[in-house]
Amino acid sequence: MPKSAKRAAEVVTRQIDAERRHEHRFLVNEGVARLVMRTTANNLPLARDDRPYQWSTTTYCDTPAWAVYRAGKSGAAMQLRLREYHRTRPRDVFGSGTLWIEFKDDDEETSLKERFGVTNALARSFLRGEHVLPEDERRLGERAQELLANGARPVVVTQYNRLAYSSLDSSLRVTADHNLMYMALPWTSSDTGEATALGPMLGMEPRVVIEMKWYGELPHWASDLHEYLKRESVGERPSKFMIAVGLLLGETDGQAT
Amino acid sequence: MAALAAGEPGVTAEATKVVVVEDDPASADVLRRRLQANGMHVDVAGDGVGGLRLVQEVRPDLVLLDVMLPDTDGYDVCLRIKSDPETADIPVIFLSARGEVVDKVRGLSCGAADYVTKPFQAAELLARIDAVLGQARNPRAPRLARPLERSASGRLVARLAIADQALREHVVALVAPRFDLATDPRADIVLVGERDEMPDDTPEGVPSLRITARTPRADEAHVVTADGHLARIAELVAREQRLDHDLQAAAEALIVLASAIASHDRPSPGHSERVASRAVQMARVLGLDESTRMTIRLGALLKDVGNARLPAGLLTKHGELTSDERAQLERHPVLGEEVLAGFHRLHGLLPIVRHHHERLDGTGYPDHLKAEQIPLEVRIVTVADRFEALLVDRADRSGVSEAEAVRILQAAVGRGELDAAVVAALATQVRSGGAT
Numbered sequence: 001m002p003k004s005a006k007r008a009a010e011v012v013t014r015q016i017d018a019e020r021r022h023e024h025r026f027l028v029n030e031g032v033a034r035l036v037m038r039t040t041a042n043n044l045p046l047a048r049d050d051r052p053y054q055w056s057t058t059t060y061c062d063t064p065a066w067a068v069y070r071a072g073k074s075g076a077a078m079q080l081r082l083r084e085y086h087r088t089r090p091r092d093v094f095g096s097g098t099l100w101i102e103f104k105d106d107d108e109e110t111s112l113k114e115r116f117g118v119t120n121a122l123a124r125s126f127l128r129g130e131h132v133l134p135e136d137e138r139r140l141g142e143r144a145q146e147l148l149a150n151g152a153r154p155v156v157v158t159q160y161n162r163l164a165y166s167s168l169d170s171s172l173r174v175t176a177d178h179n180l181m182y183m184a185l186p187w188t189s190s191d192t193g194e195a196t197a198l199g200p201m202l203g204m205e206p207r208v209v210i211e212m213k214w215y216g217e218l219p220h221w222a223s224d225l226h227e228y229l230k231r232e233s234v235g236e237r238p239s240k241f242m243i244a245v246g247l248l249l250g251e252t253d254g255q256a257t
Numbered sequence: 258m259a260a261l262a263a264g265e266p267g268v269t270a271e272a273t274k275v276v277v278v279e280d281d282p283a284s285a286d287v288l289r290r291r292l293q294a295n296g297m298h299v300d301v302a303g304d305g306v307g308g309l310r311l312v313q314e315v316r317p318d319l320v321l322l323d324v325m326l327p328d329t330d331g332y333d334v335c336l337r338i339k340s341d342p343e344t345a346d347i348p349v350i351f352l353s354a355r356g357e358v359v360d361k362v363r364g365l366s367c368g369a370a371d372y373v374t375k376p377f378q379a380a381e382l383l384a385r386i387d388a389v390l391g392q393a394r395n396p397r398a399p400r401l402a403r404p405l406e407r408s409a410s411g412r413l414v415a416r417l418a419i420a421d422q423a424l425r426e427h428v429v430a431l432v433a434p435r436f437d438l439a440t441d442p443r444a445d446i447v448l449v450g451e452r453d454e455m456p457d458d459t460p461e462g463v464p465s466l467r468i469t470a471r472t473p474r475a476d477e478a479h480v481v482t483a484d485g486h487l488a489r490i491a492e493l494v495a496r497e498q499r500l501d502h503d504l505q506a507a508a509e510a511l512i513v514l515a516s517a518i519a520s521h522d523r524p525s526p527g528h529s530e531r532v533a534s535r536a537v538q539m540a541r542v543l544g545l546d547e548s549t550r551m552t553i554r555l556g557a558l559l560k561d562v563g564n565a566r567l568p569a570g571l572l573t574k575h576g577e578l579t580s581d582e583r584a585q586l587e588r589h590p591v592l593g594e595e596v597l598a599g600f601h602r603l604h605g606l607l608p609i610v611r612h613h614h615e616r617l618d619g620t621g622y623p624d625h626l627k628a629e630q631i632p633l634e635v636r637i638v639t640v641a642d643r644f645e646a647l648l649v650d651r652a653d654r655s656g657v658s659e660a661e662a663v664r665i666l667q668a669a670v671g672r673g674e675l676d677a678a679v680v681a682a683l684a685t686q687v688r689s690g691g692a693t
Contacts, residue, residue: 030330053363064617064628064673088366089336091345151628155677161363179332179367181340184681186543188633197544199678200685201340206329248677250667250684 013117016136020110024226026210026233033176033208036225040165040174043221047164047173055086056177057159059093059185060241061127061152068147069245072238076107079241080144080152082123083115093157093185095195099123101133103140106239111213114140121193127153156244157183157198160209172214172222180205182244202247207234272298273390274317278308278334279352280327284375288321288352291379305329309337312344319390324353324364332367339368342544348393350385352377412437413495416444420453424470428483435488445495451480464498466491504602511559511600528645533557535686536641540634542682549634556609557638563593563610575652587622590614613638618673636676640666640683643675659687 028036046052061080062068071077083100084093101123102115116133118126125131129148135141160177167173184199210233212226238246246252275292279285280303289299300315302308305326312320320338324331331351338344348370353360356374364372370389373382415436419425428448429438436446442458447465449455455465466481473480481490536557540550564572567589571582578586593610597603612635615621617628631639647662657665663684669675 053366055366066671066673089339089368091339153629161366178363179336181336183340184678186633186676186678186682187629198340199544200542200682201337202681204333204336206333248667248681249671250664251671 015116016114020112021213021215022109023106023111023211023213024229025237025239026212026229027205027207027237028210028229028233029207032229032232033178033210036174036210036229037163037165037176039221039225043219044165044167044172044174047166047175050162050164050166050175051085051087052163053161053178055089055159056162057084057086057090057093057157058082058240059084059154060156060158060244061147062155062245063147063150063152065150066245066249067150068152069242069249072106072242076105078140078143078147079104079106079239080147081241082154089159090195092195092197093154094120094124096120101126103144105138105140105143112138112140114138124193154185154187154196156202156241156248157185158240158244159183171216172219173212174222174225175211177209177211180209180240182240182247184248202244203252209237209240272296273319274298274315275300275319275321275386276308276311276315276317277301277321278303278305278311278326278331279321279323280304280325281323291383295383303327305331305334308334312338312347316344317347318393319386320347320349322349322351322369324351324355324360332363335364335367335369342541346393348389350389352382413445413492413499414439414443415491415495416440416442416447416456416459418447418453418456419450419468421450424450424468424483427470428468428487431483431485432488432491435492445499446491448491462498464494466494501602504600507600511562511597528649529558529561531645532560532638532641535645535683536638538686539637539641539679539682542685543633543637543678545633552605553609553634553637555603556606556613556634557641559593559597559603559606560610560613560638560642561589561593562596563589563591566592566596587614591623608632609635609638613642615639616674617676620674631676633676633679636679637682640675640679643669644683663687 059082060068061082068077068079072079079102081102081104082094083102084090084096084098086096097120098117099120100115100117102113104114105112118133122131126133127148129145132145133141158180160180162175162177164173164175181204182202184202185196186199187196210229212222212229214222218226237243243252273296275297277285277288277292277299279288279301282303285301285303289301292299300311300317302311305328308320308322308326311317322331322334326334331353335349335351338347338349349368351364351369351372352375353364353372354375361372361374370392371385373385413436415432416439417425417428419428432438432448442456442460442463444463447455447459447463448468449465451467451469459465467477467479468483468487469480470483472482481487533554536553537550540553545553567585571578571586574582590611590613594607597607597610609632612621612624612626612631615624615626615631615635616639617631617636619625619627644662644666647657647665648659649656663680666675666680666683670677670680
């Protein structure tokens with residue numbers, strides 16, 4: 001469909017990072033994770049929008065030539081992904097009434113995210129390139145459209161239980177992801193309107209992924225926590241998307257079981 | 258840890274099968290004896306790996322799962338059970354000393370049917386087991402395969418499930434000239450009273466008609482009036498079903514012929530059968546239903562039937578093909594589609610025959626389709642075909658191991674040729690040693 005024919009999408013909700021924010025991921029064992037989250041709970045409230053231990057199901061898109069994955073290997077990439085939330089783990093994707101279309105621009109230390117809550121039908125329509133989302137000077141949406149024009153479609157899915165704490169002004173957010181699973185997605189078509197069943201499991205992460213995201217300076221307690229995590233973490237960890245596609249292509253070995 | 262086989266006094270073949278995953282031998286023993294005393298067949302594993310193995314082997318009706326295990330945690334085991342299409346419907350109950358709300362929420366969100374905190378009362382556990390099994394039980398009994406036996410007279414057989422005496426006698430009088438009547442499941446058609454239940458033991462695929470004494474409304478397509486047309490309508494429905502079976506037999510005969518042709522053309526006899534078997538197993542890993550798996554099997558068996566219309570000697574030629582010869586060879590999917598197009602009942606597998614040499618990046622043939630323009634069933638057969646071809650020796654190269662073949666296909670995924678999820682299904686199937 002020519003670009004001029006694309007329609008502006010009706011967005012239910014729009015959330016935008018005010019500026020690039022710091023983002024560090026740590027892979028830790030269950031004991032360390034419990035300690036970290038207990039400390040966090042003493043300083044931050046539970047995130048208002050995240051039910052404790054709700055399931056996050058994230059569907060990542062890439063092109064047939066794996067443009068996003070290849071860019072990620074060089075250190076910076078923009079992810080196009082769709083997120084759904086459930087109380088219990090679903091066995092399919094695109095079955096929810098509301099989906100979140102997310103653009104996330106990563107470099108080695110920081111990230112910038114923009115996301116749009118849209119109806120299921122609109123999310124499918126967006127993937128077909130029939131709708132554009134509201135744009136601003138950061139032009140993440142335009143880059144997503146380029147990916148779609150180059151054949152980007154859903155390729156891989158992650159699922160996990162998330163426990164999230166966040167300051168009221170969103171300047172600091174700490175999350176713990178348990179039961180992280182990576183799944184292939186046998187994508188058939190975005191036209192049918194039916195949910196797509198998940199494909200085979202590519203791997204499971206037996207440990208816990210802790211993420212800290214913040215703007216500006218960390219408060220003292222969080223700075224101590226960050227140092228503690230650096231000491232106790234099993235290692236620096238690539239993004240879930242990079243792990244998942246690595247497993248899919250047989251390029252990641254032993255990082256998840 | 259090895260599974261402990263249960264001593265099972267008084268356990269019948271129909272007993273509820275329970276797998277207990279519990280690392281404390283004393284607790285496991287108490288639980289086992291308590292469940293056996295209630296007529297259940299119990300297998301016990303002491304760790305997560307053993308538990309998963311038992312679930313695969315036993316296919317139990319229920320899993321009782323401790324949260325804290327020596328090699329992993331119960332959440333992990335539960336997720337693995339729920340992620341495998343073959344075991345996903347088996348209910349899981351967590352048994353745990355962790356009784357905090359977040360632990361229960363986490364367990365239930367992993368797909369468990371219930372979460373019981375230790376120490377528990379046996380009566381409460383049994384009641385919860387009953388409740389969970391009651392919810393999980395499929396109300397439809399397993400159906401038998403359609404029997405091939407016909408009535409001795411060669412006439413069609415009708416079975417009546419009509420409670421109303423007057424209507425029943427009327428229907429018998431109407432259909433008796435054309436049908437033998439039977440009371441067992443071996444019938445060509447079942448005639449069911451408008452308000453009556455279809456008999457539970459009716460085999461899959463047996464057609465039925467709803468019979469009424471009144472005139473059906475326009476929207477009641479499956480309701481037929483008990484009048485002079487009933488016998489003819491019932492015969493048409495039953496014969497259509499029988500025709501389906503005959504066409505199935507014709508398709509099987511076609512497959513035999515296609516295999517015979519292929520065995521002359523290929524250095525590795527049985528290739529099509531191996532591709533079909535592999536493709537069906539991959540489809541099972543991907544959770545595709547039986548009907549789709551059947552289409553994939555038939556499509557894989559018949560995908561090269563067009564080779565029969567290629568010039569003699571082209572397939573067996575040694576040395577490099579000329580560009581003309583290659584162009585001819587690449588017509589075999591189109592020729593195969595032409596051969597099969599007359600079989601209306603085989604239309605579902607024509608995409609497999611026509612497109613099994615397409616690639617996701619558009620470099621395949623004959624139509625240069627891209628990505629999801631190629632149906633999933635086709636993508637599965639394509640991967641199975643390339644995988645099986647890699648395993649055998651050819652004039653220009655040696656066959657490789659299954660693991661190496663998977664790596665080669667993953668590299669093809671990286672180049673954008675093959676479907677990543679389908680190759681992942683193959684990798685899963687190969688890793689499991691074909692036990693899918």
